[in-house]
Amino acid sequence: MTALPYVDGNMLDGPLGEVFAVDLSTATGRCAHCGTASPVAGLRVYSHAPGLVARCPTCVEVMLRLVRAPDRAWLDLRGATFLRFPMPPERTLIR
Amino acid sequence: MGIVTPGFEGRPRAGAPNLPPGQYLTPDFPVLSAGPTPKVPRETWEFVISTETGMEYRWSWDEMMALPQEAPTVDIHCVTRWSKLGTTWQGVSLDTLLDGIDTVADYALAHSYGGYSSNLPLGDLRDGRAWLVHTYDGGDLPAEHGGPARLLVPHLYFWKSAKWVRGIRLMSEDSPGFWETAGYHDYGDPWREQRYQGD
Amino acid sequence: MRWLPARLVERRVETPTAQTLVLEVPGWPAHLPGQHVDIRLTAPDGYQAARSYSLAAPADGDRIELTVQRVPDGEVSPFLIETYREGDPVEVRGPVGGWFIWRPAQTDPVLLVAGGSGVVPLMAMVRARRAAGSRAPFRLIYSVRTPTDVFYADELRRRVRDDAGLDVAFVYTRAAPEGWQGEPHRLNLADVNTHGWPPDLEPLVYVCGPTGFVETVSDLLVGLGHPARRVRTERFGPTG
Numbered sequence: 001m002t003a004l005p006y007v008d009g010n011m012l013d014g015p016l017g018e019v020f021a022v023d024l025s026t027a028t029g030r031c032a033h034c035g036t037a038s039p040v041a042g043l044r045v046y047s048h049a050p051g052l053v054a055r056c057p058t059c060v061e062v063m064l065r066l067v068r069a070p071d072r073a074w075l076d077l078r079g080a081t082f083l084r085f086p087m088p089p090e091r092t093l094i095r
Numbered sequence: 096m097g098i099v100t101p102g103f104e105g106r107p108r109a110g111a112p113n114l115p116p117g118q119y120l121t122p123d124f125p126v127l128s129a130g131p132t133p134k135v136p137r138e139t140w141e142f143v144i145s146t147e148t149g150m151e152y153r154w155s156w157d158e159m160m161a162l163p164q165e166a167p168t169v170d171i172h173c174v175t176r177w178s179k180l181g182t183t184w185q186g187v188s189l190d191t192l193l194d195g196i197d198t199v200a201d202y203a204l205a206h207s208y209g210g211y212s213s214n215l216p217l218g219d220l221r222d223g224r225a226w227l228v229h230t231y232d233g234g235d236l237p238a239e240h241g242g243p244a245r246l247l248v249p250h251l252y253f254w255k256s257a258k259w260v261r262g263i264r265l266m267s268e269d270s271p272g273f274w275e276t277a278g279y280h281d282y283g284d285p286w287r288e289q290r291y292q293g294d
Numbered sequence: 295m296r297w298l299p300a301r302l303v304e305r306r307v308e309t310p311t312a313q314t315l316v317l318e319v320p321g322w323p324a325h326l327p328g329q330h331v332d333i334r335l336t337a338p339d340g341y342q343a344a345r346s347y348s349l350a351a352p353a354d355g356d357r358i359e360l361t362v363q364r365v366p367d368g369e370v371s372p373f374l375i376e377t378y379r380e381g382d383p384v385e386v387r388g389p390v391g392g393w394f395i396w397r398p399a400q401t402d403p404v405l406l407v408a409g410g411s412g413v414v415p416l417m418a419m420v421r422a423r424r425a426a427g428s429r430a431p432f433r434l435i436y437s438v439r440t441p442t443d444v445f446y447a448d449e450l451r452r453r454v455r456d457d458a459g460l461d462v463a464f465v466y467t468r469a470a471p472e473g474w475q476g477e478p479h480r481l482n483l484a485d486v487n488t489h490g491w492p493p494d495l496e497p498l499v500y501v502c503g504p505t506g507f508v509e510t511v512s513d514l515l516v517g518l519g520h521p522a523r524r525v526r527t528e529r530f531g532p533t534g
Contacts, residue, residue, distance in 0.1 A: 006529070007529045008394075010391050013392065014387055014388065014390040018295060039393060041391075041393030041394065046129050046130060048125070048127050050174050050279060051277055051278070051279075061210075065277045067274070067291070069291040072278070073278075097297060098299055098336060098383045099337065099338055100378070102373070102382070103335045103336070103373055103377070103378075105335070105341045105343050
């Protein structure tokens, strides 16, 4: 079995949990390159690198990058046209 | 700072005078990658230097191998904090490749098979400080370390030494590369700990 | 998500190179089987190292369990196994992961496929199933190098006897125990066919192990006709 150098998008939850108030692991992201929408948990994450690089499982282009310095973080989402999150239903006003 | 766990030291960090601040020594050669390893056959490999006026200078594998070869022994420093001392390489000096190229550019962007890129001042590729290397430790440079050929600029953090390099764009303005657009330093001097933008 | 202080309260030897650590984390929020936790160690000079570990057991108040495989030349796992003492603090952040989870309210048949220490989050599911009195049929295929590398060996034997509706099949890749049918081999199509569920039962499948293992197994499963969206994966790399 060859050692492949990437892991699942699941591992983004901890690092991104520092940045986002919503749970990204249940989010869906659309690749800006090929247009495929995939669960963030299913992205291919290259973590043996200066930052985290999450790639589209279909076309392998970069969708998300996160660089964490001790006192700052950079989140680059230019490879994703959207992130969609499940949210609790909005309360409607009854008039 | 977090809560100290008694007995935890982490990897040895201080010590050798030739170790930049915040680095630890490793006897290994860790493989770092931001994406899949591109497979580049030597038959189709080429190296291109393009100038700010649009001139292009190309080398095939055989043409590059026919140039004068050098064998630098250098220390390398990765921004993820490992350093490896006394690594041995073979390749062509960038002085040789840049010789005779007409340019007044101040900046360079190394770009790679697979889409990686990294920027640095053109001056840092000159004066015997940078090589296009194809041999590591006496053998062909393995693909996971950037083979068939990578850039070697050991006086800057190692992410500047682009793996699978396919060319260098010479430019009048600085243009940040893959990691530099995501927070890493445009210059990256390990002795001044220029890890992130603003360091 | 904040880093919470935690202390080691118990340690259990699983194999010559793996141990289960029980940590007490005041204020720990509940978690679901399959989730993981980040552990952070700080040295006296402020140097820090963090690693992610799967939670091995269902929520139990302020207590969490993780099973740590010692990675040769690793920075964190050898410390946790050899040096870390009962009562000493670490910091934890979690629970993390909302995808690779099994909810005890789910009733679909479940296939769990573990490669090596990938069994840890799957064991949390097996334990949670019994704790919740779930009747969801569970099958676990556990690929492991040799019999001495099996995590939770006694407990798995006991659960196969006592937990109705749980089946466990081992696949040995290097050396098999006496009485095991066949030669040691990498998990293959026949194993998945024999010990898994047919796709028309629409099982939920959880695969956890090294990236190459997960890649192979999920290809096999999808090839057998399991829809890709029913195959949940968790790959891990060799950070120590």
